[in-house]
Amino acid sequence: MPELPEVETVVRGLQSVLSGRTIVSVRLGKTDFIKDPVAVAELLPGRKVEKVERLGKFIRLQLRSGATAKNPEQGLDLLVHLGMTGWLGVRRPEDPVPPHTHVFFELENGRELRYTDIRRFGQMFLSPSEGIGRFGERLGKEPLEISAADFQTRLAGRRARIKAVLLNQHVLRGIGNIYADESLWQARIHPARLATRLSVEELRRLRMAIRNVLRHAIEDRGSSISNFVDAEGKPGEYQQRHRAYGREGKPCFRCGTKIKRTIVAGRSSHFCPHCQRPPRTGRGRRA
DNA sequence: AGCTCTTCCTGAAAGC
DNA sequence: TGCTTTCAGGAAGAGC
Numbered sequence: 001m002p003e004l005p006e007v008e009t010v011v012r013g014l015q016s017v018l019s020g021r022t023i024v025s026v027r028l029g030k031t032d033f034i035k036d037p038v039a040v041a042e043l044l045p046g047r048k049v050e051k052v053e054r055l056g057k058f059i060r061l062q063l064r065s066g067a068t069a070k071n072p073e074q075g076l077d078l079l080v081h082l083g084m085t086g087w088l089g090v091r092r093p094e095d096p097v098p099p100h101t102h103v104f105f106e107l108e109n110g111r112e113l114r115y116t117d118i119r120r121f122g123q124m125f126l127s128p129s130e131g132i133g134r135f136g137e138r139l140g141k142e143p144l145e146i147s148a149a150d151f152q153t154r155l156a157g158r159r160a161r162i163k164a165v166l167l168n169q170h171v172l173r174g175i176g177n178i179y180a181d182e183s184l185w186q187a188r189i190h191p192a193r194l195a196t197r198l199s200v201e202e203l204r205r206l207r208m209a210i211r212n213v214l215r216h217a218i219e220d221r222g223s224s225i226s227n228f229v230d231a232e233g234k235p236g237e238y239q240q241r242h243r244a245y246g247r248e249g250k251p252c253f254r255c256g257t258k259i260k261r262t263i264v265a266g267r268s269s270h271f272c273p274h275c276q277r278p279p280r281t282g283r284g285r286r287a
Numbered sequence: 288a289g290c291t292c293t294t295c296c297t298g299a300a301a302g303c
Numbered sequence: 304t305g306c307t308t309t310c311a312g313g314a315a316g317a318g319c
Contacts, residue, residue, distance in 0.1 A: 002313095081314090082313095083313060119311095122313090123314085169313085176312085177311095177313090268312085
């Protein structure tokens, strides 16, 4: 499932093949995950992809139209969220089209930018480039960029369980269920702890764990769970380094205790019951 | 404010 | 064996 490292992997793959390319035409299949499909179909042809970047779990394609004296350049961005099963990549038109491919952008160099999404939990929408600042602010901070001081104040004020806080894209952007569990395991913090009860030292440890986990995951080109593959179709390898996620019943890499799985904040959560001590008022579990 | 539950969707895996 | 049910989860919205 695409989280920050997977989206970063896709974005890096897209940059080389998509930057400078112009969209010639648009073909759409199912459109229930697109906010304004008519606008996508009508406004994108003729626009050039200037830049590809990641905003949390969103992929941002910065598009520019051919500016004339009469028509000053109107910056437009296409934002794509891969949801659970989304894939975005460039193919040749003659390449086989996987099932559930719903968006085709024909490019001027004869290639095709395609969007495939089995479950259609993804999102696609347009935004004026000027509005992207406000969009980014609502999203919370990049976990690899946030300062230690900012991290402390943002998280310490939260009364929710730390797992819920990590998944909240308005606090930090880009962390999903896998990397929340992996980071909490590395920081030795139980997912059901209340964020506001974490010590300064624990918050420091958590920030470092998040940075460490995300950086290694990016190096490994993400985790291939749910058939994730990058923009070229290559799987990631970080799933081989998971220490908590998906390891229920297997020994903890630190102490050998069996990893447990419970529901915290409505999400399946994996942790070591020995290294990650539950809160005193311990709840937040269910069979 | 933040919790739980529900909805969206499909395919894999578990259950019978 | 083969059909049915459950589960997975990112995000948003309802209701409490």
